[in-house]
Amino acid sequence: MLIKIATVLILLVIIGSLLSALVFLLKDKRGSDRTVKALTVRIGLSLFLFLLLIVAAQFGYIGHTL
Secondary structure: OHHHHHHHHHHHHHHHHHHHHHHHHHHOOOOOOHHHHHHHHHHHHHHHHHHHHHHHHHOOOOOOOO
16 A cells, blocks of 8 residues: 555656646746756656556565456
8 A cells, every 4th residue: 555655646747747847848938957857756756656656566565466
């Protein structure tokens, strides 16, 4: 159950980072690197979530349900 909650929370943060990058891209006219930083955070969180799910599967916290 904890893995499901953590996964959903991380996915929400990833979506929030993606939306903030879109806002920075559309609104920021002075050429700052806020869009790049927001997308970098999104990529880092996505990799973290992927590794978390692999480790959880290896340790048996998540598995196949038939």
